[in-house]
Every structure is written in structure tokens, then in C-alpha cells.
Amino acid sequence: MEQWKCNICGYIYNPETGDPEGDIPAGTSFESLPDSWMCPVCGAGKEEFTKI
Incomplete structure (x- = not known):
């Protein structure tokens, strides 16, 4: 699965681990993340992420 990086803080969303703190x-x-999902580190929206 592809990973995505937050352009603001550098957080990496890894689909293999998901976001346990965000359920x-x-x-x-x-x-497949809900549109309301935000970076757990800085609060940026999905539009601030880039596929890596």
C-alpha cells in the first residue's frame, strides 16, 4: 500500500498501520479515510498530503 506524507509536518500515513489514535x-x-480525517500531528487536512 502507498504511504502519504503530510506537507506541513512530515507525518507519514502508513495504511498498513492506520491511525489507531484516530480510530x-x-x-x-x-x-478510504473520511474527508474529516486530519493529520494526527499537526491537524492538516487530507489535501495537505502527498503520495510518496
């Missing part, structure tokens, strides 16, 4: 289970692709 996003492992295996959730970036595209």
Missing part, C-alpha cells in the same frame, strides 16, 4: 484501523487506504 482508523490497519489496512485503511488513504483514499
Whole structure:
């Protein structure tokens, strides 16, 4: 699965681990994240992420 990097703080969203603190289970692709999901580090929206 593809990883995505926050352009603001550098956080890497890894679909293999999801975002446990945000109740996003492992295996959730970036595209499947809800539109309301935000970077758990800086609060940036999905539009601030770039595929790496």
C-alpha cells in the first residue's frame, strides 16, 4: 500500500498501520479515510498530503 506524507509536518500515513489514535484501523487506504480525517500531528487536512 502507498504511504502519504503530510506537507506541513512530515507525518507519514502508513495504511498498513492506520491511525489507531484516530480510530482508523490497519489496512485503511488513504483514499478510504473520511474527508474529516486530519493529520494526527499537526491537524492538516487530507489535501495537505502527498503520495510518496
